[in-house]
Amino acid sequence: MLRLAPLLALALMLGPVAAGLFGTLLPAVGYVPALGGETVSLAPLRMFLAQPGIGLSAALSLGTGLAATLGAFAAVVLFTAAFEGTRFFRAMRRLLSPLMAVPHAAAAFGLAFLITPSGFVMRLLSPWATGFQRPPDVLIVGDPLGLTMTLGLMAKEVPFLFLMLLAALPQADPVRSRRVAASLGYAPVAAWLTTVLPRIYPQIRLPVFAVLAYATSVVDVALILGPTTPPPLAVRLTAWMNDPDLSLRFMASAGALVQLGLSLFAIAVWIVGERLAVKLGRRWIESGRRSAAEHLATALSGSAMALLAAAMLSGLALLALWSVAGPWRFPDTFPLSFTLRAWTMHGYAAVDAIATTIAIALPVIAVAIALVLASLENETREGRARPRRSLLLLYLPLIVPQIAFVFGLQVLFLMAGLHDTLLAVALGHMVFVLPYVFLALSDPWRAVDPRYGHMAGALGASPARTFWRVRLPLARKAVATAAALGFAVSVAQYLPTLLIGGGRVSTVTTEAVALAAGGNRQLVGIYALLQMLLPFAAFLLAAAVPSVAHRRRRENETTA
Amino acid sequence: MTIIRLLSRPVRGALLAAALTLPLAPLASRADETVDPADWTEVLAKAKGQTVYFHAWGGEPRINAYIAWAGEQLQQRHGIKVEQVKVDDTANVVARIVAEKAAGQESGGAVDLVWINGENFVSLKKAGLLMSPGWATKLPNWPLVDVENKPAVVTDFTEPTDGQESPWGMAKLVFMHDTATLAEPPKTLDALAEHVKANPGRFTYPQPPNFHGSTFLKQVLATTIADRAKLSRPVDPASFEADVAPLFAYLDALHPNMWRQGRAFPQNQPALRQLLADGEIDIAFTFNPAGASAAIAAGELPETVRTFVLDGGTIGNAHFLAIPFNANAKAGALVLADFLLSPEAQARKQDPAIWGDPTVLAVERLEAAERERFAALDLGIATLSPEELGPVIEEPHASWMVELERAWTARYASQ
Numbered sequence: 005m006l007r008l009a010p011l012l013a014l015a016l017m018l019g020p021v022a023a024g025l026f027g028t029l030l031p032a033v034g035y036v037p038a039l040g041g042e043t044v045s046l047a048p049l050r051m052f053l054a055q056p057g058i059g060l061s062a063a064l065s066l067g068t069g070l071a072a073t074l075g076a077f078a079a080v081v082l083f084t085a086a087f088e089g090t091r092f093f094r095a096m097r098r099l100l101s102p103l104m105a106v107p108h109a110a111a112a113f114g115l116a117f118l119i120t121p122s123g124f125v126m127r128l129l130s131p132w133a134t135g136f137q138r139p140p141d142v143l144i145v146g147d148p149l150g151l152t153m154t155l156g157l158m159a160k161e162v163p164f165l166f167l168m169l170l171a172a173l174p175q176a177d178p179v180r181s182r183r184v185a186a187s188l189g190y191a192p193v194a195a196w197l198t199t200v201l202p203r204i205y206p207q208i209r210l211p212v213f214a215v216l217a218y219a220t221s222v223v224d225v226a227l228i229l230g231p232t233t234p235p236p237l238a239v240r241l242t243a244w245m246n247d248p249d250l251s252l253r254f255m256a257s258a259g260a261l262v263q264l265g266l267s268l269f270a271i272a273v274w275i276v277g278e279r280l281a282v283k284l285g286r287r288w289i290e291s292g293r294r295s296a297a298e299h300l301a302t303a304l305s306g307s308a309m310a311l312l313a314a315a316m317l318s319g320l321a322l323l324a325l326w327s328v329a330g331p332w333r334f335p336d337t338f339p340l341s342f343t344l345r346a347w348t349m350h351g352y353a354a355v356d357a358i359a360t361t362i363a364i365a366l367p368v369i370a371v372a373i374a375l376v377l378a379s380l381e382n383e384t385r386e387g388r389a390r391p392r393r394s395l396l397l398l399y400l401p402l403i404v405p406q407i408a409f410v411f412g413l414q415v416l417f418l419m420a421g422l423h424d425t426l427l428a429v430a431l432g433h434m435v436f437v438l439p440y441v442f443l444a445l446s447d448p449w450r451a452v453d454p455r456y457g458h459m460a461g462a463l464g465a466s467p468a469r470t471f472w473r474v475r476l477p478l479a480r481k482a483v484a485t486a487a488a489l490g491f492a493v494s495v496a497q498y499l500p501t502l503l504i505g506g507g508r509v510s511t512v513t514t515e516a517v518a519l520a521a522g523g524n525r526q527l528v529g530i531y532a533l534l535q536m537l538l539p540f541a542a543f544l545l546a547a548a549v550p551s552v553a554h555r556r557r558r559e560n561e562t563t564a
Numbered sequence: 565m566t567i568i569r570l571l572s573r574p575v576r577g578a579l580l581a582a583a584l585t586l587p588l589a590p591l592a593s594r595a596d597e598t599v600d601p602a603d604w605t606e607v608l609a610k611a612k613g614q615t616v617y618f619h620a621w622g623g624e625p626r627i628n629a630y631i632a633w634a635g636e637q638l639q640q641r642h643g644i645k646v647e648q649v650k651v652d653d654t655a656n657v658v659a660r661i662v663a664e665k666a667a668g669q670e671s672g673g674a675v676d677l678v679w680i681n682g683e684n685f686v687s688l689k690k691a692g693l694l695m696s697p698g699w700a701t702k703l704p705n706w707p708l709v710d711v712e713n714k715p716a717v718v719t720d721f722t723e724p725t726d727g728q729e730s731p732w733g734m735a736k737l738v739f740m741h742d743t744a745t746l747a748e749p750p751k752t753l754d755a756l757a758e759h760v761k762a763n764p765g766r767f768t769y770p771q772p773p774n775f776h777g778s779t780f781l782k783q784v785l786a787t788t789i790a791d792r793a794k795l796s797r798p799v800d801p802a803s804f805e806a807d808v809a810p811l812f813a814y815l816d817a818l819h820p821n822m823w824r825q826g827r828a829f830p831q832n833q834p835a836l837r838q839l840l841a842d843g844e845i846d847i848a849f850t851f852n853p854a855g856a857s858a859a860i861a862a863g864e865l866p867e868t869v870r871t872f873v874l875d876g877g878t879i880g881n882a883h884f885l886a887i888p889f890n891a892n893a894k895a896g897a898l899v900l901a902d903f904l905l906s907p908e909a910q911a912r913k914q915d916p917a918i919w920g921d922p923t924v925l926a927v928e929r930l931e932a933a934e935r936e937r938f939a940a941l942d943l944g945i946a947t948l949s950p951e952e953l954g955p956v957i958e959e960p961h962a963s964w965m966v967e968l969e970r971a972w973t974a975r976y977a978s979q
Contacts, residue, residue, distance in 0.1 A: 057978020122842040138745075138843040141765030146828040232771055232829060233977040243773075245659070331863055334842050349625065424674055502656070503663075508617060508649060508674065515622075515650065524834065524864065527625065 006385070009378030016375070017438045020431070021400045024409025031257035041254060048254035052262065055255070057234040062266055065236040068150040069220030069270055072157035077212060079158070079312070080165045082305035085196035086298075088178060092306070097170065099313050101547065104163035105488070105539030106320065107496040107513065110532035111160045112228040114319020117326065117525070119152070120145045122334045124322055130335035139334050146231055153230040157222065159312045161215050165208065168444070171485055172207035175451040176200045191295035193302065198289055207447035214402050214443055216274055217267045223406075224498065237263055260409075320536065327529030346526035354512065354534055361511040361538060364426055364501075365494035368433045369487050372441045377483070379442075380449045381471050384457065398442060401435045406499045417504055429509045432500040437490045444489050448482035449475075480549075488546035492539035512538065599895045601702040607895045608642060614896035615645040619657045620679040622650020623834065626858060630912070630919045638903060644896045649675075654684050661693050661888045673890035677897040680729060681883040682721045682775075686962045688886065689728055695887040695894060698727020703898070705905040706730075710926035716882040717924050721962040722796055729884035730901045733913060733921040735851040736880035736953055737779055737873075740837075740946070744868040746846045751875050753787050756847070757818055764821040766846040770836050771829035771977070773969040776851065781968050783879050785811045786957045795960035799967045808971060819976070826976065841865050853953060854920025857944020861917060870946050877955035882924060911937035916944035 034045045052058065087093040103111075118124050122139035130136040145152050178200045185195030221238040230236055241263060244256035288296075326332075330341035401409075413432055422428040452475055460470040476483070501514050516531035599607055616638075622628055628648060635646030651657055657678050664673050680688070688694050700706065709717055709731060717731035718724065741749040750756040760767045770777035786792055788810035794800070800807075819826030823845055830836045833850060840848040841864060850856065850871075859865040885901045887894060903909055907930050910923040920943075927938045943949075 055978075056974040060978065122844055141823060141825075141844075143824045143828055146824075148827055227831070232831065233827060233979075234973075331866075333866070334844075349629075503660070508647070510650070524625070525838070 006378055006382045009375055010382055013375040013379050013438060013442075016431070016434050017398075017401060020413050020435050021409055024413045025400070027413075028257045028260050028409055031254045032261050033258075034254055048258035049262075051255045052258045055240075058237075058240075058259075061234045061237045061240055062262070064150050064231065064234075065220050065238060065263070066266055066270055068154045068157065068230070068236065069216060069222075069267075070273060072154045072161060072219045073212065073216045073270075073274070075154070075158045076161040076165050076215065079162055079305055079308045080169055081197075081201060082193070082301045083309045084166075084169060084173075085193045085201070086302040086305050088173075088182075088196065096309055096313060097166075099317070100163040100166050100309075101170075102540055102543055103313070103316050104167050105492050105536065105543045106160070106163075106316070107492075107532075107535045107539070108160050108222070109224045109228065109496075109498075109513075109516065110323065110535050111316060111319065112156045112225045113528050113532050114323050115152075115156050115159060115315060116145050116228055117322040118315060118319045124318070127335050127337050136335060145229055148231045148233060150226075150231050150236065153226055153236075156225050156229040157219050159316050160225070161219065162309070162312050163316075165211060165215065167485065168208050168211040169204065171444070171448055171482055172204045172451070173200075175207070175448070176203040189294045191298045193298050194294060194296040197296055198285075202285075207451060210443045210447065212274070213271055214440070216270050217402050220267045220270045221263055221406075237266065320533075323529040323532045325529070326525045327533055329526060329529075346530055350527060350530055354515070354531070357510050357512045357515045358534065358538065360426070360509060361495055361513070364430050364433060364509070364511065365491050365538075368430050368437050368494050369441070369490040372434060372437045372490050373445075373483065373487050376438065376441050376445050376486070377476070380446060381475070384449075384454070384475070385467055398439055401439050410500050410503050413500070413504060424505060424508045426509060429501055429505045432504040433494045433497050436497060436500065437493050440493045441486045441490045444486035445479070445482055449479050452478050484546035484549045488539070488542040491542040495535070495538050599898065601699040601898050604704055607898050610895035611893070611899045612643040614893040615647060616676045616893050616896040616900050617647050617649050617674060618677045618679075618897075618900065619649045619651050619654075619675050621652070621654060622648065623652060623832075626862065626919050633912070633918075634900070634904060634909060637909075638896075638900060641903075642899055644899055646896075646900060654678065654680055658684050658687055661688065661890075662691070664890055665691070665693060669890055671890050672892045673888055674892075675888045676891045676893045677900055678886050678888065679732065679883065680886045681881065682959070683962045683965060685720050685725075685729055685884065685886060686723050688888070689723065689726075693889050694728045695889055695891060696728060698725075699887070699898060700725065700727040700730035700901070702727070703730060703902040703905060705902050705907075708907065708925045708929060709905070710924060710929075713926065714882065714924060716880065716956075716958065719958075720882070720884060721959045721965070723962060725884065729886040730905060731882050731924040732885050732904055734880065734882050734924055736853055736922075736956060737783060737849055737851055737878035738853050738856070738871045738948065738953070739847055739849045739873065740840060740856045740865070740869055740871050741847050742840060742843070742866060742869050744866065745843065749847060749872050751872065753784060753814065753874065757814065759846070760818055760821045763846060765823050765825075766844075767818075767821075768823035768826075768829060768836070768839070768845055769849075770832050772972045774832050776833040776836065776849070777829070778965050778969055779851065779879055780849065781811065781972060782960055782965065783874070783957070784814055785964070785968065786879065786960070787874075787876065788814060795964060796958070798961050798963045804967060804971075808968065811968075812971075812975060815972075815976075837865065840869070852921060854914070854916040854922070854944050854947045856946040857916040858920040860946055861944070867945070871948055873948065873952070873954045875954075877957045879959060880956035881959045907931075907934035907937060911941065914938065914943075915941050916947065917942075920944065920947070 031041065032048055034041045034043060034048050083096070084093070087096075116123070120126075120139075121142045121144060126134070126136070126139060134140070178196065181199040181203075182192065182195045185199045186192070190198065222236075223238050223242050226236045226239045230239065234240065237259065241256050241259045244252040244259065325339070327346060328342045328344060329339035330343045332339035410432070413435070417423045417428045417432070420428075422431070456474050456478060457470050460474045461467075465473065495511070496513055497511075498513050501509055501511050505514075512531065512535050516528075516535050599610055601607060618631065618635075620627070620631060628650065631646070631648045635648070638644040638646050657675055657680075661673065661675055711718055714731075714734060716734070720729065739749065750759045756767070769780040772778045772781055785808065786795060789795065789807055790810075794803075794807060823829075823839070830839055836845075836848045837850070837855075837859060839845045852858070853871070856865060856869050856871045860867055860869060885904065887897045887901070891897055904913075905924070907925060910925050911934070913919050913921045914923050923938070927935055930938075
């Protein structure tokens with residue numbers, strides 16, 4: 005049974021991706037008889053490359069994606085190095101962990117409401133400080149360089165990376181490592197960077213790649229905060245894919261393959277950067293220096309994290325405020341009146357959507373967690389090391405631009421007669437949930453000291469008993485986090501839900517995006533809040549479950 | 565990772581083979597359903613108990629509420645369940661129907677009725693993806709449609725509808741201004757250009773290929789092109805550059821003084837309306853003559869907003885309901901389309917407190933009681949009377965929109 009688990013997980017994860025990719029490849033080389041493409045050619049690629057501003061779009065995707073990932077990574081790592089163990093660190097940990105559950109679109113809307121020229125910050129300052137009676141004509145949201153979009157992506161990825169890092173941290177025994185380094189004269193940041201980071205980096209490397217792939221191909225955040233003249237590559241692909249002129253599908257598919265290459269290239273750039281960092285780091289260590297621009301690192305990372313957290317939180321508060329706002333004209337700091345009108349008009353309609361969202365997400369994460377645990381346990385029992393070459397396969401669902409392979413998925417489910425059903429949508433979500441659960445769980449699992457298992461075996465425990473009584477409890481925190489992450493991923497799915505569900509499966513997210521098209525800020529506020537609430541609850545549960553389980557365990561042990 | 569290494573080479577090969585052959589496998593098709601709209605009794609009988617999936621843009625809560633009302637009526641009167649599938653872009657629905665066709669699904673499709681017009685309709689019609697033969701002219705309420713005075717109800721962007729879509733409402737481009745900040749709005753394009761020059765940063769339009777943005781381009785094109793008759797024919801590639809030269813000269817002069825210096829654009833009409841509400845811009849526009857009144861009633865625009873049209877007329881068109889070739893509930897879709905054409909539903913739709921969408925019917929031909937429904941409507945504080953709405957400039961051939969959007973994007977959105 006256990007041996008089948010990896011196979012099943014693979015089939016569920018890669019089967020649809022392979023089919024979807026195939027569905028991308030065919031039109032990319034011009035072959036789709038149903039659409040009038042009878043011969044294989046490079047014409048779609050040439051057409052794609054001839055699009056005006058396509059190089060700029062690609063550069064935007066690459067630049068914003070790399071900058072956002074590097075920024076988020078540097079902020080999280082330096083912040084942890086400088087502040088771990090302080091009260092500030094614990095406060096940020098409490099603040100940021102739940103923020104991870106916030107869907108990208110909601111976070112982006114919150115940020116836009118905050119910093120746009122007619123937004124909250126400008127309202128706070130107007131007219132007494134600025135003299136503005138009308139919003140100034142300043143280009144902030146949608147700037148051609150994508151700076152605002154990069155900021156939005158960073159703000160959203162920081163909590164994700166922070167949580168991944170926190171999950172990996174205990175394995176590196178940071179307190180004692182730092183103490184030993186300090187006794188050798190190392191200042192705190194230098195001590196952490198030299199003793200802890202090298203040991204936990206392998207565990208957060210996969211999440212970093214996922215962030216990189218996501219940030220270079222993001223659609224929703226780019227639509228809300230990104231430039232439009234031209235937009236980043238993935239946005240243009242999505243538009244072509246949805247264009248009523250069906251011949252654009254060929255070009256879009258060719259572009260989707262380019263997007264795949266682009267995301268891979270970003271990862272390659274990152275890997276080169278890793279090598280460079282290792283080389284420089286080694287030289288730095290050999291130089292024997294004991295401090296690493298401590299004050300600068302502390303000040304920069306501390307203020308960056310505080311600012312990002314403040315921006316996220318006030319953005320979310322703004323969403324809540326808008327959802328109950330009556331007339332609220334510039335430069336009024338607060339609405340003239342408050343009303344529940346929007347909630348009473350649309351709140352009840354949301355109940356169905358919430359029920360559907362949960363009905364899809366719960367079975368998906370249950371199956372995903374079971375499959376991933378079974379696969380990992382199988383690996384543990386066979387005692388084999390992880391092969392590097394298979395890495396890319398796990399990443400396919402996270403790297404291939406969604407729009408491209410979901411179109412192929414849609415065709416697949418149509419042929420299986422499963423389209424428009426909750427089951428099909430759940431299977432579609434599984435493709436995205438499985439890799440994330442795998443990413444979140446595999447490294448902490450592998451980092452569990454194998455000697456615990458050996459010891460249990462030596463004491464006569466069966467492999468099953470060792471799994472249930474030793475390894476699983478040791479990894480319970482990672483399991484709970486992975487489940488919550490899986491839930492959040494499922495809730496946030498837009499394109500797969502829309503396309504595979506044929507529009508008949510309405511989740512909180514599909515409703516939110518459809519209503520957001522109308523630009524009504526009250527409605528955007530309501531649905532963004534609802535969209536956040538569900539994953540929020542999941543992460544709260546995840547934070548509570550391990551300690552509850554732990555307490556029960558201890559009670560069992562003391563009574564036993 | 566770990567799971568892949570368990571795969572032997574043959575298994576991997578089999579997986580690949582499965583992936584390659586699956587898309588080519590035939591699809592089990594469901595029982596074909598044929599309905600004849602000429603036999604309305606049978607249509608009603610077949611429709612009873614059906615669920616109609618009505619794919620309609622879901623970005624406007626007022627419209628969603630109106631569709632929900634229609635659904636309740638159909639449930640009560642004919643035992644038909646209506647489910648609105650709220651789409652954010654009708655092109656997605658076209659994509660869906662195409663995907664079904666590609667998968668060989670000839671019946672039992674996901675889309676029963678779709679709210680559509682223009683290039684989306686032309687795409688589906690040309691690809692043979694609509695229910696045929698034409699059914700709209702056989703609906704019981706069809707004789708009430710004002711074909712004589714509203715030619716757009718049978719010609720969608722110069723494409724004959726051939727009864728493959730049923731008119732639902734009329735649209736006409738009207739401009740909005742806030743009298744609190746701009747008392748006398750410019751009534752010609754030249755006056756608009758002067759106003760923008762004198763008031764930098766206070767005008768913009770949604771970014772083409774957004775529908776409303778493209779409509780603004782067409783409005784300028786129809787006003788500036790030397791020979792307007794050319795617009796009713798497909799684009800002539802040889803003369804296209806010359807035809808649109810005055811349009812782009814106009815925009816080149818306009819952009820530097822526009823909102824964000826023309827380096828960013830709102831992405832749709834509600835976003836444009838929001839900019840007007842925020843006081844970021846002086847002038848916005850909408851395709852719904854009662855849209856401003858409805859937005860004022862909903863608290864989305866200040867009460868000081870009024871509408872106006874340009875001298876010489878503005879672009880107008882109609883929007884429609886179409887049934888895909890493989891719709892699962894064709895009978896139910898026919899009944900819904902007919903109900904939405906009824907004087908009762910059309911009058912309710914025209915009420916700005918409900919939606920404010922102009923009727924496609926010839927009101928003067930209705931029975932007295934039904935005429936009264938329309939006469940009793942308060943069209944709203946910011947709605948122009950039919951006389952004030954001025955002449956209609958008909959939609960150019962659909963190919964103009966495609967070429968305009970391409971040329972605009974190359975010129976303004978890729979550097």
